[in-house]
Amino acid sequence: MMPANRTREVDESLVKEKEAAFAEYIQRKGLKTTRQRNTIISVFFKLRGHISVEELLNEVKKVNPRIGYATVYRTLHLLVESNLVEERRFGDGLARYEGHSDVEHHDHMICLECGIISEFYNPRLEALQEKLAEENNFEIYRHRLELYGACKDKEECNRRKNSKAAEARGA
Numbered sequence: 001m002m003p004a005n006r007t008r009e010v011d012e013s014l015v016k017e018k019e020a021a022f023a024e025y026i027q028r029k030g031l032k033t034t035r036q037r038n039t040i041i042s043v044f045f046k047l048r049g050h051i052s053v054e055e056l057l058n059e060v061k062k063v064n065p066r067i068g069y070a071t072v073y074r075t076l077h078l079l080v081e082s083n084l085v086e087e088r089r090f091g092d093g094l095a096r097y098e099g100h101s102d103v104e105h106h107d108h109m110i111c112l113e114c115g116i117i118s119e120f121y122n123p124r125l126e127a128l129q130e131k132l133a134e135e136n137n138f139e140i141y142r143h144r145l146e147l148y149g150a151c152k153d154k155e156e157c158n159r160r161k162n163s164k165a166a167e168a169r170g171a
């Protein structure tokens with residue numbers, strides 16, 4: 001199992017690679033490259049993790065305060081279309097975006113109290129799913145497994161919950 005909330009180092013070459021792949025996609029689509037879009041993309045790939053539109057907007061505004069919600073939203077959707085990013089919706093229904101292909105396949109555990117999202121990967125579980133499919137004469141293309149519950153560490157969980165509530169009040 002991977003450690004929960006593993007921190008991912010910013011990998012500059014990976015960011016560059018993603019930017020190039022996206023530029024190629026934009027060109028294929030016959031769209032124009034815009035500086036705002038480039039800013040959004042590089043901020044997104046530097047952030048990593050499971051990012052909501054609002055979270056991305058906050059970070060983007062630190063770089064260019066003129067960039068608005070609609071541009072961030074549209075850019076994220078282009079990233080999803082280009083297959084560089086996956087949209088995920090966990091228990092709260094809020095769309096979160098995760099750059100994939102840079103991270104190996106993983107599944108998620110979601111705390112319904114504090115909202116923290118942990119990642120895990122278990123080869124035995126993966127193999128079991130393959131076996132189940134086999135037994136059902138079924139071929140799996142992809143899967144997503146989401147476990148909902150709550151942190152056992154109530155102290156940490158409450159601390160996160162309170163700081164999130166304070167953040168929401170301040171925003």
Ligand SMILES: [Zn+2]
Nearest residue numbers: 050098106119
């Ligand atoms: Zn994830």
Ligand SMILES: [Zn+2]
Nearest residue numbers: 111114151157
């Ligand atoms: Zn929690």
